[in-house]
Amino acid sequence: MSSSLTPTASPSTPPERLIEPREGWTLLEIRELWDYRELLYFFIWRDIKVRYKQTLLGAAWAILQPLLTMVVFSLFFGKLAKVPSDGVPYPIFSFAALVPWTFFSTGLSQSANSLVGAQNLIKKIYFPRLLIPMGSVLAGAVDLVLAMSVLLLMMLYYGFYPTPRMLVLIPLVALASLTALGAGMLLSALNVQYRDVRYVLPFMVQIWLFATPIAYPSSLLEEPWRTLYGINPMVSVVEGFRWALLDTGSASPTLIALSVTSAVIIAATGLYYFSRTERRFADIL
Secondary structure (H helix, E strand, O other): OOOOOOOOOOOOOOOOOOOOOOOOOOOOOHHHHHHOHHHHHHHHHHHHHHHOOOOOOHHHHHHHHHHHHHHHHHHHHHHHOOOOOOOOOHHHHHHHHHHHHHHHHHHHHHHHOHHHHOHHHHOOOOOOOOHHHHHHHHOHHHHHHHHHHHHHHHHHHOOOOOOHHHHHHHHHHHHHHHHHHHHHHHHHHHHHHOOOHHHHHHHHHHHHHHOOOOOOOHHHOOOOHHHHHHHOHHHHHHHHHHHHHHOOOOOOHHHHHHHHHHHHHHHHHHHHHHHHHHHHHHHHO
């Protein structure tokens, strides 16, 4: 009688995982991102600490940045240029727009430079590269909460009180985050290969600022240009913040639908380019 023995793996043998490039149209591995969620938390916390490391004022910059910009806008656009503010005091009018804009612009700038800043980590170990720009965008949530606290105090000072409409701020912040992440994925991937992206980025953010109704109301535009203005997703975010907090303007469904569609297109384009080029990040960096 003969018998055969089936070899078994040693209990001390570490599990092996084969890492291969994505094929087909699989651009986003949700399960893989979930498996690395603790690493995402680490990236968020790291970005928060690095942002204010060895700074004199620390997290106070999250408040001072939109606050000082509001002072400048109030002086030049509110006092000198007499720009209308939909019947509310210009300082609170501009600050209500600067809070979400600062969250968006900071997330966009940080995520666009995130891959180059993490090049040593990328070249040493494997992890979903998408976590890096995601962490940069989500880290701005702390700054947003701090700035929102000042905005609420300003509202009370000018006689505006919280209402149930403030719940609209949650999807508006999500829309700003999606737009920042989508553009950030595209720019971060481009920045790996073309380092002059970092020089173009401040100019692009500045143009985007004036293409968004922050220093002026969108009511200055007539239809159909005002609706087409919604191609810029931050238009609906800014107008939505003012509507929810200051009861200015109106929430146009067409404008919101156009902005959401535009944000989804930006995110899909950024994800596509990022996924198709991430296999070369370690080699180029």
